[in-house]
Amino acid sequence: xxxxxxxxxLGYVGLTLACxxxxxxxxxxxxxxxxxxxxxxxxxTPPIYEEGLEPxxxxxxxxxxxxxxxxxxxxxxxxEACFICVGTPSNPDGSVDLRYVEETARMLGKALxxxxxxxxxxxxSTVPPGTTRNLVRxxxxxxxxxxxxxxxxxxxxEFLREGKALEDTFxxxxxxxxxxxxxxxxxxxxxxxxxxxxxxxxxxxxxxVNAELIKYVSNAFLATKISFINMVSQLxxxxxxxxxxxxxxxxxxxxxxxxxxxxxxLGWGGSCFPKDALGLLRFGEELGVQLPIVEAAIKVxxxxxxxxxxxxxxxxxxxxxxxxxxxxxxFKPGTDDIRESRxxxxxxxxxxxxxxxxxxxxxxxxxxxxxLGERVSYAGSIEECMRGAELCILATEWPQxxxxxxxTLKRLMKTPAxxxxxxxxxxEEFREIKFKAIGLGDSNQEP
Ligand code: UGA
Numbered sequence: 488x489x490x491x492x493x494x495x496x497l498g499y500v501g502l503t504l505a506c507x508x509x510x511x512x513x514x515x516x517x518x519x520x521x522x523x524x525x526x527x528x529x530x531x532t533p534p535i536y537e538e539g540l541e542p543x544x545x546x547x548x549x550x551x552x553x554x555x556x557x558x559x560x561x562x563x564x565x566x567e568a569c570f571i572c573v574g575t576p577s578n579p580d581g582s583v584d585l586r587y588v589e590e591t592a593r594m595l596g597k598a599l600x601x602x603x604x605x606x607x608x609x610x611x612s613t614v615p616p617g618t619t620r621n622l623v624r625x626x627x628x629x630x631x632x633x634x635x636x637x638x639x640x641x642x643x644x645e646f647l648r649e650g651k652a653l654e655d656t657f658x659x660x661x662x663x664x665x666x667x668x669x670x671x672x673x674x675x676x677x678x679x680x681x682x683x684x685x686x687x688x689x690x691x692x693x694x695x696v697n698a699e700l701i702k703y704v705s706n707a708f709l710a711t712k713i714s715f716i717n718m719v720s721q722l723x724x725x726x727x728x729x730x731x732x733x734x735x736x737x738x739x740x741x742x743x744x745x746x747x748x749x750x751x752x753l754g755w756g757g758s759c760f761p762k763d764a765l766g767l768l769r770f771g772e773e774l775g776v777q778l779p780i781v782e783a784a785i786k787v788x789x790x791x792x793x794x795x796x797x798x799x800x801x802x803x804x805x806x807x808x809x810x811x812x813x814x815x816x817x818f819k820p821g822t823d824d825i826r827e828s829r830x831x832x833x834x835x836x837x838x839x840x841x842x843x844x845x846x847x848x849x850x851x852x853x854x855x856x857x858x859l860g861e862r863v864s865y866a867g868s869i870e871e872c873m874r875g876a877e878l879c880i881l882a883t884e885w886p887q888x889x890x891x892x893x894x895t896l897k898r899l900m901k902t903p904a905x906x907x908x909x910x911x912x913x914x915e916e917f918r919e920i921k922f923k924a925i926g927l928g929d930s931n932q933e934p
Contacts, residue, residue: 490512490513490514490567490681491513491514491515491516491565491566491567491568492508492513492514492515492516492566492567492568492569492570492678493515493516493517493518493562493563493565493566493568493569493570494508494515494516494517494518494569494570494572495518495519495562495569495570495571495572495573495591495595496518496519496571496572496573496574496587496591496612497517497518497519497524497525497528497534497555497572498535498572498573498574499535499537499647499649499652500572500611500612500645500647500652501517501519501570501572501573501611502517502528502533502534502535502537502540502544503537503540503647503652503653503656504570504572504611504645504656505517505553506540506543506544506547506553506653507543507653507656507657507682508682509547509550509552509553510543510546510547510550510552511681511682512552512681513552513681513682514552514565515547515552515553515554516553516554516555516556516561516562516565516566517553517554517555517556518555518556518557518558518559518562519555519557520557521557522557525555525556525557528544528555529548529555531544531545531548532544535823535824536822536823536850537649537650537652537653537822538650538651538652538653538654538821539653539654540652540653543653559594559595559597559598560598560601562598563595563598563599563602563606564598564602566606567604567605567606567607568606568607568608568609568674568675568678569595569606569607569608569609570609570611570643571588571591571592571595571608571609571610571611571612571623572611572612572645573587573588573590573591573612574587574612575587575588575612575613575614575762576762577762577765577766580769581765581766581768581769582766582769582770583613583614583615583762583766583769583770585614585615585618585622587612588610588612588614588618588622588623589622589626592622592623592626592627592630593626593630595608595627595630595631596626596627596628596629596630596631597630597631599627599630599631599633599638600630600631600632600633605637605638605639605674606637606638606639607638607639607640607641607671607674607675608623608627608638608639608640608641609640609641609642609643609675610623610640610641610642610643611642611643611644611645613644613645613702613703613759613763613766614642614699615699615703615766615770616696616699616700616703616770617696617699618699619640619641619642619665619667619695619699620667620695620696623640624640624667627640635667635668635671636668636670639666639667639668639670639671639674639675640666640667640671640695641664641665641666641667641671641672641675641695641698642664642665642666642695642698642699643662643663643664643665643675643698644663644698644699644701644702644705646659646660646661646702646705649757649758649819649821649822649824650819650820650821650822651821658688659688660688660689661688661689661690661691662679662687662688662689662690662691663690663691663693663698663701663702664676664690664691664692664693664698665693665694665695665696665697665698665699666692666693666694666695667695672692676690676692702763703763703766703767703770704767706759706760706763706764707763707764707767707778707781707784709748709760710755710760710763710764710781710784710788711780711781711783711784712748712749713748713749713750713751713754713755713784713788714754714755714783714784714785714787714788715784715787716731716735716748716749716750716751717751717752717754717787717788717791717928718787719731719734719735719751719928720751720791720927720928721790721791721794721928723928723929723930724794724798724927724928724929724930725930726930727930727932728930728932729929729930730926730928730929730930731751731910731927731928731929732751732910732926732928732929735749735750735751750909750910751910751927751928752791752829752884752908752909752910752927753791753792753795753829753830753833753882753908753909753927754787754788754789754791754792754829755788755829756818756819756826756827756828756829756830756832757818757819757824757826757827757828758824758826758827760827761785761788761827762827764781764784764785765785767781768781768782768785791829792829792832792833792836793836795833795880795906795908795927796833796836796837796840798906798925798927799811799837799878799880799906800840801925802878802904802906802923802925803877803878803902803904803923805840805841806837806840806841806842807840807841807842808841808842808843809842809843809877809878810842810843810844810845810875810876810877810878810901811837811842811843811844811845811876811877811878811879811880812844812845812846812847812866812872812873812876812878812879812880812900813830813833813834813837813844813845813846813847813872813879813880813882814846814847814848814869814872814879814880814881814882814883814885814888815830815847815848815881815882815883815884815885815888815909816828816830816831816834816846816847816848816851816852816854816855816882816883817830817848817850817851817883817885818830818883819883819884820883820884820885820886822850822851823850823851823853823854824851824854825851825854825855825858828851828883829882830882830883831855831858831859833880833882833908834846834859834863838862838863843864844862844863844864845863845864845865845866845872845876846859846863846864846865846866846872847865847866847867847868847869847871847872848883848885849885849887852865869887869888869891870895870899873896873899873900874899874900875899875900875901876899876900876901877900877901877902877904878902878904878905878906879896879900879904879905879906880905880906880908881905881906881907881908881909881911881912882908882909883909884909884910884911888911889911889912891912893916893917893920893922894920896922897920897921897922902923903917903920903921903922903923904922904923904924905917905922905923905924905925906924906925906927907924907925907926907927908927909927910926910927910928910929912924912926914926914929914931
């Protein structure tokens with residue numbers, strides 16, 4: 488069936504999906520309530536920075552395969568299936584705020600009233616288990632006066648990494664389809680067969696609730712894996728001769744453990760892991776189930792910042808009044824996103840200790856300014872960031888920081904001291920030229 492689809496919510500998940508589908512024979516209507524965002528998209532400028540998205544957006548606009556609107560009636564009229572990709576932010580207590588999903592279901596339900604024939608609704612926003620059946624289905628049925636069978640309903644999680652969203656859309660490890668009934672699942676499979684052709688990724692078809700849970704626990708597991716190695720990193724720091732980088736390499740050689748997500752550092756941030764870990768914890772509480780491993784993963788993640796500040800003090804003593812240069816503000820390289828960025832958290836802690844902070848980032852300065860304001864100074868280049876600094880902390884491992892030359896830093900800085908929070912450098916190369924340098928998780932001492 489479906490060649491005409493709608494994508495609701497044009498954030499990094501929705502816009503990526505909309506462009507990807509439009510590039511492969513689908514006629515896509517993108518919907519968002521933010522007119523300013525729509526205007527940018529119409530002009531071919533993605534409202535967020537995502538590798539490869541701008542040329543793809545322009546390509547599909549030129550093809551006439553993507554149009555955008557804020558009108559639900561139009562989006563539903565112009566499609567036979569829709570993907571809900573609206574945000575699910577956190578409430579102050581960490582539980583999930585479902586108001587955008589609710590509103591979308593309401594608007595869709597109203598539009599479905601007059602829609603002839605079968606229509607498939609696919610929830611792609613991350614929602615707590617039970618939400619698709621208990622909330623989305625109920626609202627759709629109430630508002631449309633129709634029931635399952637007239638329309639289909641799936642939960643189909645996204646597993647996209649920011650910065651690699653297109654790559655992950657075109658080549659995912661797996662597709663998980665949770666469906667309310669068989670027909671819904673089969674209809675979504677038709678869409679994916681059409682999209683992937685004979686390269687359909689391994690696909691799991693299951694119930695709505697299993698699919699919803701798979702999304703949450705996958706993120707919680709990955710966050711736990713990072714926290715595990717960060718816990719080991721704190722152990723290594725205290726153990727003469729130990730280096731977490733080597734330990735992680737040795738662990739990862741076991742196929743059952745795997746090398747990925749074992750990079751020790753300041754911890755995990757971004758719009759997903761922190762929100763989903765807390766969301767899962769609150770969800771467990773509601774069911775009366777404790778999730779102590781998730782709790783511990785969050786605790787270790789928080790402790791990495793204090794641990795890093797202590798190392799900074801080990802290097803240059805009391806931070807009061809000292810100029811600290813921080814390289815990298817984005818929550819990871821390749822994005823301008825600073826949501827829950829560990830680097831921003833670190834800057835806040837340094838300021839609390841009385842340090843003067845100067846920051847640099849290739850993409851995230853504008854966003855960082857909204858949060859940090861005039862409390863820090865902003866450098867347009869790495870050199871400018873380093874000039875006169877008493878300590879340099881590498882907080883986000885942008886590839887361009889790899890090229891930093893120790894000799895140049897030494898010349899620019901007031902006192903040559905480096906704290907590598909993402910293990911980008913070989914501290915011994917710095918130490919060779921009498922640079923005080925510590926790598927997170929590297930004890931830097933003879934056994
Ligand atoms: C994450 C997941 O990787 C995606 O699979 C998922 O779809 C997405 O969340 C989501 O739920 O939408 P993302 O938040 O873009 O993707 O970022 P990651 O690349 O997973 O990194 C998350 C954080 O972990 C970053 O702060 C990164 O610096 C940190 N990290 C990652 C480490 O500290 N060490 C590692 O080894 C890997």
